[in-house]
Amino acid sequence: MMKDQDADMQGETIRVGMLHSLSGTMAISEVSLLDAGMMAIAEINVCEHSSSDRPWSDSEVKLLGAVADQLAMAIDQAKLYEQQRIQAAIATAQAEQLQQALHNLQQTQDQLVQTEKLSVLGQLLAGVAHEINNPVSFIHGNITFVKEYISDLLGMLKLYQKHYPNPVLPIQKYAQAIELDFLMEDLPEMLSSMQIGADRVREIVQSLRNFSRRDHVKIQTVNIHEGLDGTLxxxxxxxKGTADRPSIQVFKEYGHLPQVDCYPGQLNQVFMNILSNAIDALSETHGKWMKNGTNPQKGDRHLEIPTITIRTELVNDRSVVIQIADNGPGMTELVKTRLFEEFFTTKPVGKGTGLGLSISYKIVVEKHQGVLKCESTLGQGTVFFIEIPVHQAKLSSVVKA
Structure with a gap:
């Protein structure tokens, strides 16, 4: 302790001596300040109030020393504050970067999950369609021959009844037991129903196969209408109608379109997303009206049958335009501006991912060099426009479907 006090007193004596020596004609004094190992230089301008030279008094020296001490402390505090401010700014920036990184990671994860779901769904549909297709093809192909054989047998039986109207008693009893007349009338109708059912199953299987095409590498030349019909x-x-709304009517106004170069599986996904959203919008609108139990007046838009209209046309022999319109509730301007944003949805939590339209936009615009836009007025329905070129000039590998 004694040594430290001696050192402080010695330093103070040196400093006072230096200040005493800075007299006479000098108008500017530079005081070097050493504090905690940090060098701070304070330039103090001392203006002489008298024209004659005079030595500085002890009080002036002490005052100047006190000012120098305060300046040194102020400089140190200013430096410390600046360092803290910089560190706080760096910490804030890092926190924002981390938050953005977490947000991007969450988006990427959700996209990967959705993509994986779609991939698994496509593989499942393709597998189911393949397994069903073989037996259905066998049934569908043989029903025609069965109908011909049955027709021949019934013709032979009628010919027999014509020439032998009174068969022996055992034959008469057996004919009555099996209700032969009813059987001869009902069997052709039953076969026709089986034919319709087989055609229906075959149509569904073909739609599943078309919808689930995994065509990431090569585009194909296909009929756009087949993709729309398969999605429907x-x-x-x-x-179909529910307790909340009547059946949704679908009107197809197909134009004459050429075969189109595209990724059919991905394009079918676009049709699925837009049509599903239209169905949900119509279900919500008409459902609210029916649930509220109101009595609409004549001319009320809710008296309209829920309708989806699909139009296709060829534009300038270069592009195909598909319009999907509904007479649902429409959208606000705010919703329209955010329609194709990732993770934006107006549906309740758990009923929408907000990825359908953003993925559709990328498929149409980025994968097909096309245009996807929406026109909607609140209370007047919504129309989606899908425009893609007939030929994908930038993509050289094309497979005929």
Whole structure:
């Protein structure tokens, strides 16, 4: 302790001596300040109030020393504050970067999950369609021959009845037991129903196969209308009437389109997303009206039958335009501006991922060099426009479907 006090007193004596020596004609004094190993230089301008030279008094020296001490402390505090401010700014920036990184990671994870779901769904549909297709093809192909054989047998039986109207008693009893007349009338109708059912199953299987095509590498030249029809087949159950709304009517106004170069599986996914959203919008609108139990007046838009209209046309022999319109509730301007944003949805939690339209936009615009846009007015329905070129000039590998 004694040594430290001696050192402090010695330093103070040296500093006072230096200040005493800075007299006479000098108008500017530079005081070097050493504090905690940090060098701070304070330039103190001392203006002489008298024209004659005079030595500085002890009080002036002490005052100047006190000012120098305060300046040194102020400089140190200013430096410390600046360091803390910089560190706080760095910490804030790092926190924002981390938050953005976490947000991006969450988005990427959700996209990967959705993509994996779609991939698994496509593989499942393809597998189911393949397994069903073989026996259905066998049944469908043989029903025609069965109908011909049955027709021949019934013709032979009628010919027999014509020439032998009174067969022996055992034959008469057996004919009555099996209700031969009813059987001869009902069997052709039953076969016709089986034919219709087999055609229906075959149509569904073909729709599943078309919808689930995994064509990431090569595009194919296909009929766009087949993709639309196949998607409608898959959504047929959702189009049926419920307790909340009547059946949704679908009107198809197909133009004459050429074969189109595209990724059919991905394009079918776009059709599925847009049509599903239209069905949900119509279900919500008409469901609310019916649940509220109101008595609409004549001319009320809710008296309209829920309708989806699909139009296709060829534009300038270079592009195909598909319009999917509904007479649902429409959208606000705010919703329209965010429609194709990832993870944006107006559906309740758990009923929408907010990825359907953003994925559809990428498929149409990025994969097919096309255009996807929406026109909607609140209370007047919604129309989606899908435009893609007939030929994908930038993609050289094309497979005929």
């Amino acid at each position: 087949v898959i959504l047929k159950n959702k189009l």
